Amino acid sequence: MGTDLLLFSLFGGVAVAASLLVVLGRNPMHSVLLLIVSFAALAALYITLDSPFAAVIQIIIYAGAIMVLFLFVVMLLNAHKEDEDVPAGAPTMKKPLYMGAVLAVVLAAELVWALSVAGNEPDGMLTRGASPDSAALGSVRGLGQLLFTDYAFAFEVTSILIIVAMVGAVVLAKREL
Amino acid sequence: MVRLEYYLILSAILFATGTVGVFLRRNVITMLLSIEVMLNAVNLTFIAFGRSIGSADGQVIMFFVVTVAAAEAAVGLALVIALFRHRETLNPDVFTSLKW
Amino acid sequence: MLRLIPLLPFVGFLINLSLGRRLSKAVAGAVACLAMFGAFLVSAWSVWTLVQMAPDSRGIVDQVAPWIESGALSIPFTLRLDPLGAVMVLVVTGIGFLIHLYSTAYMHEERASEYARYFSYLNLFASFMLVLVLGANFPVMFVGWEGVGLCSYLLIGFWFSKKSASDAGKKAFIVNRVGDFGFLLGMFMVWVQFGTLDFQAVAHQAGQLPPEAVFGTLSIATLLLFVGATGKSAQIPLHVWLPDAMEGPTPVSALIHAATMVTAGVYMIGRNAVLFSHAPETMAVIAGIGVATALMAGTIGLVQNDIKRVLAYSTVSQLGLMFVAMGVGAFAAGIFHLYTHAFFKALLFLGSGAVIHALAGEQDIRKMGGLRRELPITYWTFLIGSLAIAGVPLLSGFFSKDEILWKAFSGGHTTVWVVAVIASLLTATYMFRLVFLTFHGKRASAGSGEHAAGASHAVAGHDQASGGGPHDAHGANAGRLHDAPPAMAIALIVLAVGSVAAGYIGVPVVIGGSNRIEHFLAPSFEPPGSEGRLVSAETYRAQTGAPATAVSPTGAVVSPAEGRAEAPPTTAGASHAEAITSPEAVAEEHASELKLMAFSSGIAFAGIGLAMFFFLRRRDVTDRIAARLAGLNRVLLNKYFIDEAYDAVIVQPIYRVSERGLWTIVDAGLIDGAVNTAGESVGGWSAVLRRLQTGSIRAYALSIFVGVVVILGYYVWR
Numbered sequence: 003m004g005t006d007l008l009l010f011s012l013f014g015g016v017a018v019a020a021s022l023l024v025v026l027g028r029n030p031m032h033s034v035l036l037l038i039v040s041f042a043a044l045a046a047l048y049i050t051l052d053s054p055f056a057a058v059i060q061i062i063i064y065a066g067a068i069m070v071l072f073l074f075v076v077m078l079l080n081a082h083k084e085d086e087d088v089p090a091g092a093p094t095m096k097k098p099l100y101m102g103a104v105l106a107v108v109l110a111a112e113l114v115w116a117l118s119v120a121g122n123e124p125d126g127m128l129t130r131g132a133s134p135d136s137a138a139l140g141s142v143r144g145l146g147q148l149l150f151t152d153y154a155f156a157f158e159v160t161s162i163l164i165i166v167a168m169v170g171a172v173v174l175a176k177r178e179l
Numbered sequence: 180m181v182r183l184e185y186y187l188i189l190s191a192i193l194f195a196t197g198t199v200g201v202f203l204r205r206n207v208i209t210m211l212l213s214i215e216v217m218l219n220a221v222n223l224t225f226i227a228f229g230r231s232i233g234s235a236d237g238q239v240i241m242f243f244v245v246t247v248a249a250a251e252a253a254v255g256l257a258l259v260i261a262l263f264r265h266r267e268t269l270n271p272d273v274f275t276s277l278k279w
Numbered sequence: 280m281l282r283l284i285p286l287l288p289f290v291g292f293l294i295n296l297s298l299g300r301r302l303s304k305a306v307a308g309a310v311a312c313l314a315m316f317g318a319f320l321v322s323a324w325s326v327w328t329l330v331q332m333a334p335d336s337r338g339i340v341d342q343v344a345p346w347i348e349s350g351a352l353s354i355p356f357t358l359r360l361d362p363l364g365a366v367m368v369l370v371v372t373g374i375g376f377l378i379h380l381y382s383t384a385y386m387h388e389e390r391a392s393e394y395a396r397y398f399s400y401l402n403l404f405a406s407f408m409l410v411l412v413l414g415a416n417f418p419v420m421f422v423g424w425e426g427v428g429l430c431s432y433l434l435i436g437f438w439f440s441k442k443s444a445s446d447a448g449k450k451a452f453i454v455n456r457v458g459d460f461g462f463l464l465g466m467f468m469v470w471v472q473f474g475t476l477d478f479q480a481v482a483h484q485a486g487q488l489p490p491e492a493v494f495g496t497l498s499i500a501t502l503l504l505f506v507g508a509t510g511k512s513a514q515i516p517l518h519v520w521l522p523d524a525m526e527g528p529t530p531v532s533a534l535i536h537a538a539t540m541v542t543a544g545v546y547m548i549g550r551n552a553v554l555f556s557h558a559p560e561t562m563a564v565i566a567g568i569g570v571a572t573a574l575m576a577g578t579i580g581l582v583q584n585d586i587k588r589v590l591a592y593s594t595v596s597q598l599g600l601m602f603v604a605m606g607v608g609a610f611a612a613g614i615f616h617l618y619t620h621a622f623f624k625a626l627l628f629l630g631s632g633a634v635i636h637a638l639a640g641e642q643d644i645r646k647m648g649g650l651r652r653e654l655p656i657t658y659w660t661f662l663i664g665s666l667a668i669a670g671v672p673l674l675s676g677f678f679s680k681d682e683i684l685w686k687a688f689s690g691g692h693t694t695v696w697v698v699a700v701i702a703s704l705l706t707a708t709y710m711f712r713l714v715f716l717t718f719h720g721k722r723a724s725a726g727s728g729e730h731a732a733g734a735s736h737a738v739a740g741h742d743q744a745s746g747g748g749p750h751d752a753h754g755a756n757a758g759r760l761h762d763a764p765p766a767m768a769i770a771l772i773v774l775a776v777g778s779v780a781a782g783y784i785g786v787p788v789v790i791g792g793s794n795r796i797e798h799f800l801a802p803s804f805e806p807p808g809s810e811g812r813l814v815s816a817e818t819y820r821a822q823t824g825a826p827a828t829a830v831s832p833t834g835a836v837v838s839p840a841e842g843r844a845e846a847p848p849t850t851a852g853a854s855h856a857e858a859i860t861s862p863e864a865v866a867e868e869h870a871s872e873l874k875l876m877a878f879s880s881g882i883a884f885a886g887i888g889l890a891m892f893f894f895l896r897r898r899d900v901t902d903r904i905a906a907r908l909a910g911l912n913r914v915l916l917n918k919y920f921i922d923e924a925y926d927a928v929i930v931q932p933i934y935r936v937s938e939r940g941l942w943t944i945v946d947a948g949l950i951d952g953a954v955n956t957a958g959e960s961v962g963g964w965s966a967v968l969r970r971l972q973t974g975s976i977r978a979y980a981l982s983i984f985v986g987v988v989v990i991l992g993y994y995v996w997r
Contacts, residue, residue, distance in 0.1 A: 017193065018192055018196070024209075025196055025203065026200075026203075030209055040219070044219055047189075051186070053230065056222075059241070059245060064248070064249075072252070103202070105984055108988055109195050109198060110192060110195030112991045112992060115995060148239050160246050160247070163246070163250055164246065167250030167253050167254050168253070171254050171256070171257035175256075201980055201984075202984070278972060278973055
């Protein structure tokens with residue numbers, strides 16, 4: 003029990019800290035790298051939740067592909083320099099800033115409250131060791147079965163989505179069509 | 180013994196953090212990164228709930244979310260590149276041509 | 280079968296309406312005339328069938344189609360032919376046909392499309408009039424009623440590019456409409472009172488009621504119906520449209536405003552004889568207005584200078600006499616006069632048309648004179664018509680007018696009789712003024728007639744009747760005038776014969792006839808199924824001890840007692856319930872009647888004599904009197920200024936309310952204002968809402984976020 007809690011707090015804390023720094027950091031390059039750290043922490047959290055497949059997916063796709071893409075773009079656009087020099091003529095919107103901050107706090111409170119109510123299960127214990135089908139839970143075979151039967155439609159639609167996104171990205175980023 | 184709420188609270192905090200990032204930053208790339216943070220928070224929620232009811236659905240959904248996030252990131256970054264070419268800046272406040 | 284009668288002219292209307300522009304004038308005219316002739320044949324045949332039936336049950340019914348079925352209200356489109364309808368239908372189709380024939384020549388100068396339009400309207404009018412006459416219930420009659428009003432408008436304003444004509448058309452329609460409103464209200468009251476709108480059913484129910492002693496619902500209903508009749512038949516106060524209606528072509532005046540449409544009011548009262556005879560108050564009003572109109576129109580007609588206007592006022596006057604007949608309960612006499620009047624009035628109008636045609640449009644009688652030499656056919660037929668209308672014995676007008684006067688006198692309505700006699704004197708006088716000024720004497724402009732003397736003589740004029748050739752050689756100074764072309768002449772001659780002979784179906788008993796028309800029409804004026812309940816006024820009084828307060832349609836008092844009455848209807852002449860009275864009383868009555876007959880004949884001749892004096896021999900006296908009584912002359916010439924009064928009291932206020940009130944304030948202000956405000960407010964709001972679009976991504980993101988927070992908060996709250 004204790005180890006569970008310990009692990010949770012460790013990785014949870016890392017995730018939160020990294021995310022905060024992502025948001026608050028000045029240099030976009032740093033933000034990207036810190037986000038990768040956050041992803042790694044989250045992957046660890048997934049593992050503690052008996053979802054190894056999810057963890058692996060997180061690392062491979064999120065940290066491995068998407069973040070690398072971000073890195074490419076940041077380096078392409080030379081955005082790693084200080085970005086807070088405001089170009090002349092752009093309005094600095096102070097009001098949305100502060101309002102946003104306030105609202106974010108409100109949102110957090112709401113979510114916390116809502117989600118904590120949801121978790122009032124008799125057996126709200128999560129990491130209590132081996133659950134009856136914890137093996138089946140995380141197995142790739144089980145996942146595959148679900149994916150191709152219950153969620154087959156979503157699967158197909160997602161493939162279309164990916165193609166569309168691909169084409170769209172190419173079209174948008176091209177130089178002078 | 181970790182209760183479900185802990186994970187949920189964690190994800191709520193992450194989500195709020197991401198939201199703050201979207202508003203506070205004057206850099207579109209950082210805004211996109213914040214959005215990724217939010218998506219991750221959601222993923223965590225799904226996995227947690229999936230675990231709590233003992234089914235693999237949570238992971239499947241997370242899988243889809245990741246896929247969509249990838250697509251969205253790709254397109255979003257393409258847009259950023261296109262915008263950058265026009266105005267040489269990554270400040271979202273500069274792009275106001277849709278004003279009335 | 281009956282439906283063919285109005286259907287044939289309607290088909291003619293459709294043909295001329297759709298194809299008229301492409302048809303030649305001959306074909307268009309032929310279509311119209313054939314339609315009318317066909318209707319006449321069917322009518323004659325139907326009447327023949329009718330006459331073969333037993334007198335008590337003469338009726339042919341044709342239920343064309345169910346029309347309005349709504350709950351308790353059931354109004355089928357039914358046509359019914361009974362003796363009254365028979366007379367009317369023959370008049371409409373017969374005289375209508377003659378006038379169609381006449382029109383083919385009279386309207387010949389119009390373009391082909393106008394020619395066809397004219398005939399289409401004329402056929403449509405005939406169709407509607409026949410529906411009116413044959414209708415078996417109020418709504419069907421009303422369809423015809425409105426329809427003839429419409430056609431009257433169309434035909435009066437036929438030359439609509441002339442402002443006076445289109446104004447006259449509008450005036451006719453609007454004044455008619457006022458009357459129609461009364462008719463509608465009356466019809467509603469009848470429905471409420473009797474629960475049915477079928478004439479026979481209403482008559483049956485009304486026959487069982489006692490006559491109203493006070494001004495009750497029956498009186499109001501019949502009074503409202505009578506208002507409709509005043510509108511249609513041009514009685515006071517709605518008479519103002521008829522003189523103006525002379526703007527229409529002369530055959531139209533002959534057909535619509537002499538023979539048929541204006542008689543619709545009289546017919547309507549005759550059709551509802553039972554109903555009216557149970558409302559003595561209304562009957563008194565009818566007689567009073569009738570006789571007042573007769574007198575007023577007579578005085579105005581005396582000074583008019585337009586040949587058609589004189590005839591128009593004469594029509595109004597004669598209609599007044601018909602209403603007098605209806606008002607005193609002599610329904611058959613009224614219809615009889617309607618029938619004879621149709622002949623000679625149509626004749627007079629057509630004759631005036633021939634005069635106008637010959638003089639290329641001149642209508643002022645002061646510019647005429649001496650035409651009898653040059654237009655012999657026209658002159659002789661016109662003379663016959665004038666003699667008839669004056670009431671000279673042995674012509675039709677004499678029999679019918681005399682019948683009315685006799686009934687008024689013997690019914691005890693002495694004042695009415697006196698005024699009617701004066702009106703008859705005036706009639707003779709102004710008619711012969713017209714004859715003398717138009718046909719006798721010297722032509723006011725250059726003419727070829729000589730000064731003539733006397734009223735009746737053989738004329739050795741050479742016959743100028745020629746075919747309808749080109750009319751551009753016309754003109755008062757262009758030499759010979761041509762008399763009526765064949766189409767017109769035939770109509771004139773036939774009508775002249777009718778004016779003489781038509782009266783012989785109503786020769787009163789006292790001089791040897793059997794008054795067939797009265798007996799023929801009697802069943803139409805009785806409540807259905809109540810024949811044989813006639814008793815004399817004395818017997819009624821003896822039986823019930825109450826004075827007779829109402830007169831039944833045929834002059835006897837309907838006894839409300841059960842069982843058959845004491846005496847069956849007799850065929851003995853004048854329907855003054857002589858069934859019970861003693862032979863001495865009968866002889867006495869006959870003597871009175873003869874005396875009155877002689878008196879009215881004398882009046883006729885006196886009128887002619889007056890006209891001869893003032894307008895033939897000593898016109899200088901006339902002029903001097905006119906100069907002395909210039910004020911009176913002006914009043915009469917201006918029709919007692921009634922039109923001006925109406926204009927000031929009714930028309931102008933309505934204009935002003937419409938223009939300043941309804942148009943400016945309501946329409947432009949309120950309605951347009953509301954619409955414009957709606958439009959402008961949309962614009963205003965959008966100008967405000969537009970500001971949401973700032974173009975700033977972060978602002979948009981913020982708004983999304985705010986929304987999310989709010990919605991979440993809402994669910995959290997619950």
